[in-house]
Amino acid sequence: MRRGFFITFEGLDGSGKTTQLRRLEAALTAEGRTVVSLRQPGGTALGDRIRAVLLDSRSETELGGIAPEAEMALMFADRAQSLGQVIQPALAAGSVVLCDRYTDSSEAYQGAGRGLGSERILAMHQAVCNGFQPDLTVLLLPPLAGSLLRARHRNDRQQATQGVNENRFEREGDAFYERVYAQYQAIAAREPQRVVAIADEAGIGVIHKIVVRIVRERILAMTP
Ligand code: TYD
Numbered sequence: 001m002r003r004g005f006f007i008t009f010e011g012l013d014g015s016g017k018t019t020q021l022r023r024l025e026a027a028l029t030a031e032g033r034t035v036v037s038l039r040q041p042g043g044t045a046l047g048d049r050i051r052a053v054l055l056d057s058r059s060e061t062e063l064g065g066i067a068p069e070a071e072m073a074l075m076f077a078d079r080a081q082s083l084g085q086v087i088q089p090a091l092a093a094g095s096v097v098l099c100d101r102y103t104d105s106s107e108a109y110q111g112a113g114r115g116l117g118s119e120r121i122l123a124m125h126q127a128v129c130n131g132f133q134p135d136l137t138v139l140l141l142p143p144l145a146g147s148l149l150r151a152r153h154r155n156d157r158q159q160a161t162q163g164v165n166e167n168r169f170e171r172e173g174d175a176f177y178e179r180v181y182a183q184y185q186a187i188a189a190r191e192p193q194r195v196v197a198i199a200d201e202a203g204i205g206v207i208h209k210i211v212v213r214i215v216r217e218r219i220l221a222m223t224p
Contacts, residue, residue: 005136012180014150014151023204024211034093077128106125107122112179113180118183137194138211141185141188185197
């Protein structure tokens, strides 16, 4: 049997990638495909615990901060678990796997944002994930300022209404996010076969149509 398809969504916090992932999931499910979606960090029981440590801004005080290398290693510990427990089995069963963030996030946030450098992230990706890459990566790169505003508002809202604290990254300054953004652009330029960047700031419906077209052209057209 043909292996399923592995599609990741990437972009800054507030870029709209999660909304687009859900819309694509609905469209593919309506076509009768089996879709498995997850996010990183998270998506497994272990991953949810790692996520809580990584994203909670209280980690800064209660844990005395998280060293950049520890942050990188925790992101990859989460990834290894989700590859083993969810992604690989689903692909082997022929499903379409949609993952909200993957190793490009580590390269952008830990590699560029935290300054660890791409080489260390890519070496870790080889060691931990055996270099396993998505068939397609949809990179949403609308202009930086709007994404940041949306992400910061959303997290304030979540904390107020649900008591969820996932602010650790949103507290970073604009310079951090400028590095993340530039690294995403560099990844798209380096790997045009895998990564499709959508830089438009259009409505959700317009972007969805573009995403569906790309998925059909680049991936689903390969279905026998
Ligand atoms: P996510 O919940 O996807 O945030 P959002 O929905 O706001 O985009 O991701 C949580 C945060 O984790 C996000 O700020 C990016 C960060 N992150 C990394 O720094 N490195 C990684 O490898 C991953 C997967 C996420």
